Amino acid sequence: MVDIATRVWNHKWKIDPIIRSLIDTDFYKLLMCQSIFRNKPDTEVTFSLINRTTSVPLADLIDEGELREQLDHVRSLSLSRGESTWLRGNTFYGKRQMFRPDFMEWFEGMRLPPYHLERKGDQYELTFEGKWHEVMLWEIPALAILMELRGRAVLDRMDRFELQILYARGMTRVWEKIETLREVDGLGIADFGTRRRHSFLWQDWCVQAMQEGMGSKFTGTSNCLIAMRREMEAIGTNAHELPMVYAALAETDEELFRAPYEVLSDWHDEHEGNLRIILPDTYGTKGFLDNAPDWLAGWTGIRIDSGDPAAAAEVAIDWWKSRGEDPKQKRVIFSDGLDVDKIIALHKQFKGRVLPSFGWGTLLTNDFRGLVPDDALAPFSLVCKAVSANGRPTVKLSDNPNKAMGPQSEIDRYKRVFGVGDQDRIEVEV
Amino acid sequence: MVDIATRVWNHKWKIDPIIRSLIDTDFYKLLMCQSIFRNKPDTEVTFSLINRTTSVPLADLIDEGELREQLDHVRSLSLSRGESTWLRGNTFYGKRQMFRPDFMEWFEGMRLPPYHLERKGDQYELTFEGKWHEVMLWEIPALAILMELRGRAVLDRMDRFELQILYARGMTRVWEKIETLREVDGLGIADFGTRRRHSFLWQDWCVQAMQEGMGSKFTGTSNCLIAMRREMEAIGTNAHELPMVYAALAETDEELFRAPYEVLSDWHDEHEGNLRIILPDTYGTKGFLDNAPDWLAGWTGIRIDSGDPAAAAEVAIDWWKSRGEDPKQKRVIFSDGLDVDKIIALHKQFKGRVLPSFGWGTLLTNDFRGLVPDDALAPFSLVCKAVSANGRPTVKLSDNPNKAMGPQSEIDRYKRVFGVGDQDRIEVEV
Known part of the structure; x- marks a missing residue:
């Protein structure tokens, strides 16, 4: 029976909305949003879309009208x-009332601020300006929309059958990854694939496949909407935008040098336990750890998001030892460009030496290669x-110069302030 | 919206019926049924299920009660x-009113006759007795039911996800076959996979995939129900049961020798054009052709269903030449144990020399290997x-002794009568 x-209802929709919920976003955006809402509520920022893969001509592939419709829908x-x-x-990370009443009250009334969209050659210039804690909520929906429109x-x-086979092949590929990974003793993997997913439905499928196939080795998803609907853990802590904006706000080189630690000091006041995860690579992992205050060594772990992940983990292990901490008790979250082989190699190398875990992103939720x-x-x-905060440009160095961003003069200044020397270039795929 | x-309706069904229509059967069964209805309406036969793959313990795998429910459902x-x-x-094969009014009137009132089911060790003994034109309609439903119950x-x-991936893998495999085959110039393939299909829905899917993927290279399906629903050609001509029963009815060796030609003589009276396809292998292809009357050389083509298919095609080509016919105008239908490689090799070998075409069965509709x-x-x-007709055992020799059936004394007699010498054994997989 039809x-x-x-x-009839399905045919009444003017568009097929890609983002249908404000919590179809990464959990850490909400954690950071609340932190900014408390600590930096007056900061004005500009966020900007950057397509590092310039060979993908987004403006040729995606109709501007359709893009505007999708972005407008998110604003509604x-x-x-x-x-x-x-x-x-x-209960998030074992804590009730993670989100404070004043934040929730504000969030309930929040609408996403306007966007600025302009075609530049074969790319789009898409920027968002306004209060940091509002603008920052555009990041994930904007990325997900562009990824999915390009796919569409x-x-x-x-x-019809080509489509069915495409998804049959995609599903088989994901399932083969799961069949390999579930054989690995002691593995723990979370889904970090919202931002560059093939589509919402596809991410939701991947998460369910992980849930059935990996059992307790699948530790949760960064996507709040999926976590809510599938009754799973929402996973995530913090990201580069905190030190980048804090750094841009610094008035002097001395303040600049202290900015990344200030971020974590604010975080320390708000969170405990498994949410105390250091993201050390914004201006170079090595220097960041060498100069870190002692209380940071007491944090639960570290997230490694650029450079050679094994090398960075070794740096962290040495650092913990030098501060009298036992690396065996420390969480090391790998989250950069992961796929099965890399996950298994890193797990093998670090299992027993630290508590390794994995935030698996694009190659879980968008492997249609x-x-x-x-x-x-x-x-x-x-x-x-x-890209800017209160009118000043932001800078990211990371442990891979191919992921660096900001004006060259500022990059040079940051490198000097943070004592970053030569770095190995690593090709960025996803 | 649910x-x-x-x-509620779906949950009201007592069983999930495997066969839901009397025309969920091969087209050639209906053609033969009509022929028998006219020419041999009083013949009493016994049909019997034979599992050549004794390593598959059907009675251990399939619950007898469930099997009875399915068989009973077909009788309803x-x-x-x-x-x-x-x-x-x-219009079948270009002809209107292929099925005569008297046959249709009988068919509209027909119900399948009783079955006899008994467990014997780890196999089932399943037999059907009665009028030939009724009993013979059990063949395809009985096979399809046993195949599908074993799958279930x-x-x-x-x-749940294991199932989804199973079908994703199955679909991908079928599609890869289609992607290979559609590149072959001049290919023509029909679906002959009803009897040993994985399931009805799966066959229906395979047929649709062939339709979209192969375009005009897909010439139709032997399944009447699918042909009707998908508005395709129903394909098929005749099968071994005709010469087997005609032979069993023969009173003398001389009559036995003439029986296979008598079948085709009856067929010749009823059908023309593309329905005049010789199935020569029941008692050995070579002898059958050597001793065939000249009018048979004028038929449209031949179907090759056992033995080495290339060798049999060469035999047919030589035979046509010896009778002054042009093999280039003759249809050669290969239908035994086909898969992609064999199809392509045979097509390559015989294209231009004859009009090759292919009836692709089990490895189209049931390749879950x-x-x-x-x-x-x-x-x-x-x-x-x-297995018997009017109380006398039937015999099949075919061009492969592994496909032979009947009592040994009768096999010896048939071999003598039809002059069949040594034959190569070929393993029967499907």
Whole structure:
């Protein structure tokens, strides 16, 4: 029997919205949003889309009108009552009332601020300006929308069975990864794949496949909406935008030098336990740890998001030892460009020496490499970053010069202040 | 929106019937049925299930009660008005009113006769007795039911995502075959996979995939129900049961020798054009052709269903030449144990020399080899054959002694009568 009402309803939609909820975003954005809401509520920032894979001509692939419709739709969203209840009532990382009443009250009334969209050659210039804690909530929806619209442009040309086989192949690939990973003793993996996912439905499928296939080795998802619907752990702590904006706000080189530690000091006041995860690479991992205050060595762990992950983990292990800490008790979260082989190699290398865990992103939720002609569905490196704060440009160095961003003069200044020397270039794929 | 009515309706079914229509059968069964209805309406036969793959313990895998429920359900079926209309109104092989009014009137009132089911060790003894034109309609449903129940026994143990991946892998495999085959110039393939299909829905999917993927290189399906629903050609001509029963009815060696030609003489009176396809291998291809009357050389083509297919095609080519016929104008239908490599090799070898075409069966509609532990879904060699006619045993020799059947003394007699010498044994997989 055809459900006539459903069929008619489906055909009434003007668009097929990619983002349908304000919590279809990474959990750490909400944690950081609350932190900024408390500590830096007056900071004005600009976030900007950056397509590192310039060979993907987004403006040729994606119709500007369709992009605007999707972005406009996100601006129409507000937190639903059930979403608010979930955020208020849930236990995150073992803690009740993670989100404070004043923050929740503000979040319930929040709408995303305007965007600025302009075509520049074969790329789009997409920027967001305003209060930091509002603008920063654009990052994940903007990325997810662009990734999915680019995918739709390719899928539009495919026939019905071609589509079914495409997804059959994609599913088989994900499942084969799961079949390999679930054999690895002691593994712990979370889904970090929201921002560069193939689509929402695909991410949701991948998460469910991980849940059935990996059992307790699957530790949760960074996506709040999926975590809520599937009754899973929402996973995530903090990201580069905190030290980048704090650093841009610094008035002097001395303040600049202290800025990354100030971020973590604010975080230390707010969070404990498994949320105390250091993200050390914004201005070079080595120097950051060498100059870190002692209380930071007491934190639960570290997240490694650029450079050679094994080398960075070794740096962290040496640092903990030098501060009298036992690395065996420390969490090391690998989250940069992971796929099965890298996960297994890192797990093997660090199991027993630290507590390794994995935030698996793009190659979990968007591995369509090689499945269509011209590899037109392969994931690519799209980011949406804070590029200025209170009128001053931000800078990111990271442990890989290919991930560095900011004006060259400022990059040079930051390198001097943070004592960053030569770095190995590593190709950025996803 | 959940369609509540559909959900409730689905849960009201006592069983999930495997066969839901009397025309969920091979087209050639209906052609032969009509021929028998006219020419041999009083013949009493016994059909029997034979599992050539004794390593598959059907009685251990399939619950007897479930098997009876499925068989009983088929006995409750009668030709629907739409099915009758389709058979009466359709053009088959370019001919209107292929099925005569007297046959259709009988068919509309027909119910399948009783079955006899008994467990013998780890196998089932399943036999059907009665009028030939009724009993013979059990063949395809009985095979399809046993194949699908065996599959369900395996699928019952699988989780939700395991099932999804199983079908994703199966679909990908079929599609890869299609992607290979559609590149072959001049290829023509029909689906002959009803009897040993994985399931009805799976065959229906394979047929649709062939339709989209192969375009005009897909010439139709032997399954009447799918042909009707998908508006395709129904394909098929005749099978071994005709010469086997005619032979068993022979009173003398001389009559026995003439029996296979008598079958085709009756067929010649009824059909023309593309339905005049010789099936020469029942008692040995070579002898059959050497001793054939000249009018048979004028037929449209030949179907090769056992032995070395290339060798048999060469025999046919030589025979046509010896009778002054042009092999280039002759249709050669290969239908035995085909898969992609064999299809391509035979097409390459015979294209231009004859008009090759292919009836692709089990490895189109049931290639789940290697997809579950212990290969528990691999197809196996199950047949349902006429074993006696008017109390006398039937015999099949074929061009492969592994496909021979009948009492040894009768096999010896047939070999003598038809002058069949040594034959090469070829392993029968599907």
